[in-house]
Amino acid sequence: MTSAPTYNFAYLDEQTKRMIRRALLKAVAIPGYQVPFASREMPMPFGWGTGGVQVTASVLGKDDVLKVIDQGADDTTNAVSIRRFFEKTAGVETTTRTQDATVIQTRHRIPETKLSDGQILVYQVPIPEPLRFLEPREVETRRLHALEDYGLMHVKLYEDIACHGHIATTYAYPVKVDGRYVMDPSPTPKFDNPKMDNCAALQLFGAGREKRIYALPPYTRVVSLDFEDHPFEPTRFTDKCSICGAEDSYLDEVITDDHGGRMFVCSDTDYCERRLGEQTSEAAQ
Amino acid sequence: MLEKPQGMIRLEGVAKTFVMHLRGGARLPIVANVNFTVAAGTCVVLGGPSGIGKSSVLKMIYGNYRTDAGRILVSHRGEWRDVAAAPPRLVLEMRRETIGYVSQFLRTIPRVGALDIVTAAAHDGNVSEAEARGIASELLTRLNVPERLWSLPPATVSGGEQQRINIATGFAARRPVLLLDEPTASLDDANRAVVVELIAERKRRGVAILGIFHDAAVREQVADHIVDVTQFQPETAQHA
Amino acid sequence: MNGTGSIDERPLLVAESVSKYYGARVGCRDVSLDIHEGEVVAVVGESGSGKSTLLSVLSTQLPPTAGCVTYRMRDGVARDLFTLGEAERRFLLRTDWGFVHQDARLGLRMGVSAGGNVGERLMAVGWRNYAAIRSEAEQWLGRVEIDNDRIDDKPTAFSGGMRQRLQIAKNMVTRPRLVFMDEPTGGLDVSVQARLLDLIRSFVSTYGLAAIIVTHDLAVARLLSHRTIVMRHGSVIETGLTDQVLDDPREPYTQLLVSSILQG
Numbered sequence: 161m162t163s164a165p166t167y168n169f170a171y172l173d174e175q176t177k178r179m180i181r182r183a184l185l186k187a188v189a190i191p192g193y194q195v196p197f198a199s200r201e202m203p204m205p206f207g208w209g210t211g212g213v214q215v216t217a218s219v220l221g222k223d224d225v226l227k228v229i230d231q232g233a234d235d236t237t238n239a240v241s242i243r244r245f246f247e248k249t250a251g252v253e254t255t256t257r258t259q260d261a262t263v264i265q266t267r268h269r270i271p272e273t274k275l276s277d278g279q280i281l282v283y284q285v286p287i288p289e290p291l292r293f294l295e296p297r298e299v300e301t302r303r304l305h306a307l308e309d310y311g312l313m314h315v316k317l318y319e320d321i322a323c324h325g326h327i328a329t330t331y332a333y334p335v336k337v338d339g340r341y342v343m344d345p346s347p348t349p350k351f352d353n354p355k356m357d358n359c360a361a362l363q364l365f366g367a368g369r370e371k372r373i374y375a376l377p378p379y380t381r382v383v384s385l386d387f388e389d390h391p392f393e394p395t396r397f398t399d400k401c402s403i404c405g406a407e408d409s410y411l412d413e414v415i416t417d418d419h420g421g422r423m424f425v426c427s428d429t430d431y432c433e434r435r436l437g438e439q440t441s442e443a444a445q
Numbered sequence: 446m447l448e449k450p451q452g453m454i455r456l457e458g459v460a461k462t463f464v465m466h467l468r469g470g471a472r473l474p475i476v477a478n479v480n481f482t483v484a485a486g487t488c489v490v491l492g493g494p495s496g497i498g499k500s501s502v503l504k505m506i507y508g509n510y511r512t513d514a515g516r517i518l519v520s521h522r523g524e525w526r527d528v529a530a531a532p533p534r535l536v537l538e539m540r541r542e543t544i545g546y547v548s549q550f551l552r553t554i555p556r557v558g559a560l561d562i563v564t565a566a567a568h569d570g571n572v573s574e575a576e577a578r579g580i581a582s583e584l585l586t587r588l589n590v591p592e593r594l595w596s597l598p599p600a601t602v603s604g605g606e607q608q609r610i611n612i613a614t615g616f617a618a619r620r621p622v623l624l625l626d627e628p629t630a631s632l633d634d635a636n637r638a639v640v641v642e643l644i645a646e647r648k649r650r651g652v653a654i655l656g657i658f659h660d661a662a663v664r665e666q667v668a669d670h671i672v673d674v675t676q677f678q679p680e681t682a683q684h685a
Numbered sequence: 686m687n688g689t690g691s692i693d694e695r696p697l698l699v700a701e702s703v704s705k706y707y708g709a710r711v712g713c714r715d716v717s718l719d720i721h722e723g724e725v726v727a728v729v730g731e732s733g734s735g736k737s738t739l740l741s742v743l744s745t746q747l748p749p750t751a752g753c754v755t756y757r758m759r760d761g762v763a764r765d766l767f768t769l770g771e772a773e774r775r776f777l778l779r780t781d782w783g784f785v786h787q788d789a790r791l792g793l794r795m796g797v798s799a800g801g802n803v804g805e806r807l808m809a810v811g812w813r814n815y816a817a818i819r820s821e822a823e824q825w826l827g828r829v830e831i832d833n834d835r836i837d838d839k840p841t842a843f844s845g846g847m848r849q850r851l852q853i854a855k856n857m858v859t860r861p862r863l864v865f866m867d868e869p870t871g872g873l874d875v876s877v878q879a880r881l882l883d884l885i886r887s888f889v890s891t892y893g894l895a896a897i898i899v900t901h902d903l904a905v906a907r908l909l910s911h912r913t914i915v916m917r918h919g920s921v922i923e924t925g926l927t928d929q930v931l932d933d934p935r936e937p938y939t940q941l942l943v944s945s946i947l948q949g
Contacts, residue, residue: 294794307772311809315794315801318808321815322798322837387815466937467944508926510933533912533926534721556883 170217170250176200180218180373184364187375192337193305194288199371209242209267210368212284216265219280219364220246225253227261232269232410232427239267258430268331270352272409272431275361277378283346285367288374290334290344310342313385321390330395336383343374343382350384351395351410357382399424404435453622453653454483454506458515459529460679461501474679475501479515481672485621488644488654488667493674499657500549502674503624505529506655507546508536519543519622541569545623547615549630559602559610560585560595567617577617584613587639605631616643623647625656629663641666695757696721697863697895698743703752705738711919712738715752718914718924722862723893727906727927729942730916736899737867739916743897744784744865745774759862779806783856783864787871789848792855793840799826799851800836806859825854829884846877850884857888866898870905882908903946907931915939 168174183197202210220226226246230238234256242265243254255261258273265282275281291301294312304312313334320328333350337343345356346365356363356376363376376382384392400407402423409431411424426432459479465471475498483489491499504510505528506517512529519528521543528536540546557565560581568577585595588609594602599610612628625644629637637660644654644667658664664671696719705712713735720726728736741747743754745766754766759781766774778784786792793802803822804812812818823833829850840848849869856864869885870878886909888894900906906913906927913927915938923936934940 294797303771307775309772309775309809311805311807314808314813315797315805318804318815318818319798319801322800322819388813389815464935466940504932509928511929511935533929534724536926537911556879 167249169222170220170246171203172200172214172217176214177218180214183373184215184218184375187364187373188362188377190341191376191380192335192341192343192374194372194374196371197373199368202368203245204241206369207286209238209265209284211366211370211373212265212267212282212368213242213245213366214368215282215364215366215373216246216263217250219282220250220252220263222250222252224262225255225260226250227255227258227264227430228266229264229269229271229428229430230267232271232412233429235429256430257434258428268347268349269410269427270348270355272406272426272428273434275359277360279361281359281361281363283348283363283365285344285346285365285372286369287332288344288365288367288370288372290332290342305341308340310336313342314387317385317387317390321387327386327390327392333392334385336385337376338381339383342385345382349395349410350392353382353384353392354394397424401426401432404432404439406432406435453485453520454655455518455525456481456502456506456515457518459502459505459512459517460514461498461505461510462513462679476674476677477514477679479674479677483622483653483655485653486648486651487669488648488656490664490668490671491655491657491674492664492671495659497674498677499674500626503546503626503655503657507544507624508540509546543620543622545615545618545620547612547623547625547628549626556598558596559590559599559613562599563610563613563617566614569618571619581613581617584617585610587643588613589636589639605633608632609636612640612643616647619650621652623652623654623656625654625658627657627659629658629660637663693722693757693761695763697757698897699755699763700743701752701754703739703742703749703754705735705742705747706750711735712747713742713916714919716914716916716921717752718921720863720895720897722895723889724912725889725894725896725898725910727910727913728897728899728916729901729903729906729913731901731942733918734916735919736916738919740865740867740897740899744778744782745769756863779809780859781861781863783853783861785849785852785856785864785866785869787868789840789845789852792852793848795840798837798839799831799843802840802851802855803858806855810859821858822854825858826851828857829854830880844877845873846881849873849881853884853888857892860892862893862895864894864896866896866900868900869898870900870902878905885909903931903943915942 180197183195187193187195200214202213204210228239228243230236233239246252247254258271263280263282264271267284289301291304291312294316295301317327331349332344332347333353334342335345335353345353358379360378362378365374386392397411399411401409401411403425406426409426409428412427413422414425415422456479460477461475463473463475465473479502491502493499501510505512508528515529517528518525519539521539526535526539563581563585564578567580568574590606590609594606599607608631629640641663647654699719701717703716704714716739728739730736742749748767755763756766757763784792800819800822803825804818807818807821823836826833826836831847831850840851843851870881873881882905889896898909910927912925913930914921915923915930917938923930923939930939931943934943
């Protein structure tokens with residue numbers, strides 16, 4: 161009988177982890193700056209979170225507690241497979257509860273629960289370069305960042321206002337980090353942008369296909385770009401969550417039947433469950 | 446050093462030869478040892494048959510043609526300046542402030558109307574835009590250019606009208622030196638008389654005028670002195 | 686213009702013995718020139734004359750093999766352009782200078798609206814009020830005779846002549862003192878050329894612009910420039926007052942060029 165393959169802790173070999181950690185150190189030292197790294201071939205295709213997985217694999221220790229979410233939910237396919245991947249290759253404890261996790265890997269959302277000192281949030285990033293759509297040349301965008309030449313970023317926002325009457329970018333809304341680098345926060349909704357500012361947790365960003373890593377050390381100043389007369393405003397919902405009644409969380413629209421019936425529920429499943437749990441136990445008292 | 450300018454234009458030993466490289470370097474001498482002066486408030490006429498070099502002399506004074514020898518002194522900002530040796534920026538300055546020129550051919554600027562061209566010529570540092578427009582209108586009226594043509598670019602009007610717009614442009618600015626190259630050619634009697642009047646007015650204002658007029662009657666009326674350019678033919682000239 | 690309002694008589698840009706070789710091949714050789722505020726210099730020559738190379742070196746897009754280029758900055762200090770840091774040079778190219786390309790697609794962002802194109806330089810130097818940026822863009826579009834209702838259209842929808850005028854507006858918005866133009870009328874219809882040339886001419890006189898215009902078209906040189914430099918095989922053949930160079934050409938090559946113009 162063939163034995164099952166054994167993996168090094170968290171799949172990556174130690175040298176690779178060191179390489180990634182070196183890149184992470186550079187990223188943390190220069191908040192918002194994209195550090196190139198030698199992204200590995202992973203047992204999942206590009207576009208499925210390989211960057212996030214490599215970062216998580218490099219920072220995970222055996223005592224860590226890992227949470228994985230995809231669009232705020234712990235139970236979607238993506239989140240489930242990545243969580244299983246780490247259960248298998250690292251054997252670490254996993255959880256769905258935000259406040260119990262030490263490392264949280266996320267695709268396109270920031271948890272509603274406020275993060276604390278000692279937690280690490282790992283983002284999956286498709287396109288790390290915020291200027292890419294206006295300036296396709298890599299050589300040129302690197303130069304623009306180096307020279308802090310960000311007029312083009314405002315051109316994008318100008319175009320939005322000219323076209324839609326307001327800044328229409330609703331996700332991957334560009335931010336200025338520590339007054340220096342302009343960064344793409346990954347396709348999180350702009351609703352989440354304020355959470356990045358002065359956050360107590362360490363935020364790490366990995367783009368596997370594009371081979372870039374960047375970071376926000378705790379308590380870093382993160383400001384969303386805007387115009388004086390069109391200031392940044394996070395999205396506001398008119399509805400509340402149909403399950404827990406939250407008015408301050410990001411809501412997903414769920415179609416309930418074939419007659420156009422729908423309801424709005426918290427995108428962050430853990431947040432919703434917790435609130436519901438608190439309400440239930442309050443009601444029980 | 447030269448004494449303070451007496452008169453406005455002074456040519457000393459001026460010579461010019463064209464070298465035509467497209468004809469194997471053939472040399473075509475035009476004039477040699479040209480000497481004459483033009484005093485303020487007078488009109489000197491260059492005489493001589495066609496092709497003798499009269500236009501060339503005017504063009505050398507304007508800086509449009511190069512001068513091969515000698516000096517062309519023009520009183521500019523109270524001092525003698527030699528056009529023949531002047532660097533381009535100085536020539537441009539002298540054209541802006543001191544030397545006016547009415548050529549035989551109007552170089553038209555596309556899309557700019559006649560009135561605007563003449564107004565621009567009149568609008569120097571001492572005159573406001575509104576005054577310049579007034580001067581321009583008056584000149585065009587005196588020269589019988591119909592008002593309906595004032596907004597048209599000169600390239601679209603008849604040859605005679607172009608000529609009169611040309612003259613208006615040359616007379617619009619107040620410059621102490623005026624060079625006129627056949628200004629009355631192809632004009633009728635009435636307009637010729639206007640030009641003669643304009644010249645007389647300028648003379649009274651102290652302008653030094655040097656002109657070429659093929660029409661004998663006009664010459665009679667305007668010339669204070671005639672300089673026959675034939676005497677400056679290269680073969681017959683006295684070489685210094 | 687310096688602070689007291691009078692025009693500074695010192696030259697704006699001075700090139701001394703500038704040469705550019707591509708290996709053994711000559712781009713341009715030993716070219717010296719200067720240009721003052723409000724002055725327009727035409728560089729004429731046929732293909733291969735080195736005029737475009739010269740323009741690239743003068744605008745610091747190519748480093749010279751020999752010689753130096755100095756520029757009097759807005760603070761009055763003359764600096765050797767090739768000792769400036771890249772950030773400084775880019776800033777110069779975007780504020781005090783303009784560059785009009787023969788192919789408008791090189792000078793515009795084709796995927797960005799006309800207003801965005803014109804506003805880009807303003808945003809690059811820190812303008813952060815949308816209404817102000819848009820208003821300034823509208824004014825400049827008007828000055829180059831592009832209807833304001835085209836402000837949100839992309840240049841892909843513009844004709845060649847409109848794109849060139851948009852390029853000019855994009856450059857003018859930061860009131861540059863010196864504009865480089867590379868065959869600005871190349872490939873345009875005659876009537877369209879006339880309109881563009883008239884616009885350039887009026888901008889030069891209204892804004893006291895200095896310009897270096899590379900062209901093979903002597904009529905453009907005659908209409909726009911005060912001085913003309915004639916180049917051939919990388920060297921300067923003749924230089925002087927434009928009307929003098931064109932009406933009384935001295936050098937054999939210049940005489941050939943001038944006589945080759947088709948008379949209408």
